[in-house]
Amino acid sequence: VEHEFFNHNNKFAVLELPEAILTQMRNDQRASVLKLYERVEKLRSSLLKEQQRLEHIFRYEKKYWQQGCPVVVGVDEAGRGPLAGPVVAAVVIFSKAEIIFGLNDSKKVSESNRYKLENEIKEKAVEWQLGIVDNDIIDSINIRNATFLAMQRAIEKLTIKPDMILVDGFEISNLKYNQLAIVKGDQHSASIAAASILAKCTRDRLMVEYDDEYPQYSFAVHKGYGTRLHYEQLTKHGASPIHRKTFLE
Numbered sequence: 496v497e498h499e500f501f502n503h504n505n506k507f508a509v510l511e512l513p514e515a516i517l518t519q520m521r522n523d524q525r526a527s528v529l530k531l532y533e534r535v536e537k538l539r540s541s542l543l544k545e546q547q548r549l550e551h552i553f554r555y556e557k558k559y560w561q562q563g564c565p566v567v568v569g570v571d572e573a574g575r576g577p578l579a580g581p582v583v584a585a586v587v588i589f590s591k592a593e594i595i596f597g598l599n600d601s602k603k604v605s606e607s608n609r610y611k612l613e614n615e616i617k618e619k620a621v622e623w624q625l626g627i628v629d630n631d632i633i634d635s636i637n638i639r640n641a642t643f644l645a646m647q648r649a650i651e652k653l654t655i656k657p658d659m660i661l662v663d664g665f666e667i668s669n670l671k672y673n674q675l676a677i678v679k680g681d682q683h684s685a686s687i688a689a690a691s692i693l694a695k696c697t698r699d700r701l702m703v704e705y706d707d708e709y710p711q712y713s714f715a716v717h718k719g720y721g722t723r724l725h726y727e728q729l730t731k732h733g734a735s736p737i738h739r740k741t742f743l744e
Contacts, residue, residue, distance in 0.1 A: 583698040595615050623689075663680035705719075
């Protein structure tokens with residue numbers, strides 16, 4: 496029984512436990528059952544809060560669905576700040592308010608959980624796409640424009656025409672679709688949060704691959720960000736072909 500409560504693939508099934516069972520557990524005199532009941536109640540309380548949070552971060556999507564816009568796209572990026580590597584954008588489309596336990600801004604999710612969420616997002620999304628812009632283009636057109644380009648590339652890959660695009664932070668320049676920029680959108684929109692996770696996971700994997708090619712920079716460790724270790728390696732080895740030269744000036 497305990498295994499079913501705490502290791503079920505769908506944790507929210509705990510919220511559907513019949514009240515009669517909970518009452519029976521609460522009134523049971525056996526210490527083991529009472530201990531299990533306390534754990535169940537603690538989990539139920541936690542899941543109720545998470546369910547409420549998830550319902551809240553789908554509020555923008557629900558608003559546009561109710562207005563007759565079925566295809567609402569969340570857009571976000573990863574890699575604006577690093578000294579090396581590409582900027583990666585992702586787009587995600589949900590058709591309903593999916594329950595994805597732990598869905599949040601990628602920066603608020605541990606690395607191991609991000610990859611688990613990535614798989615669940617890909618399973619539950621109607622469609623998702625990626626856009627990647629490398630360091631040479633970043634140096635050529637600057638990181639702001641490169642970020643917009645990555646987002647546009649991801650959007651252009653969509654096989655479904657967007658009705659509304661939700662974007663983190665700032666509106667995408669020269670976009671032909673309706674859009675809404677949301678400050679801290681990766682914390683307030685489920686679609687944007689999902690996009691932030693796909694973008695982050697994709698970029699991190701790319702940096703791990705670059706680590707194999709340029710092991711002297713430890714890209715798998717810092718992912719190209721300006722850590723103390725990274726600056727020490729730059730001092731020792733100079734810039735690699737994937738470093739953003741304009742970021743090092």
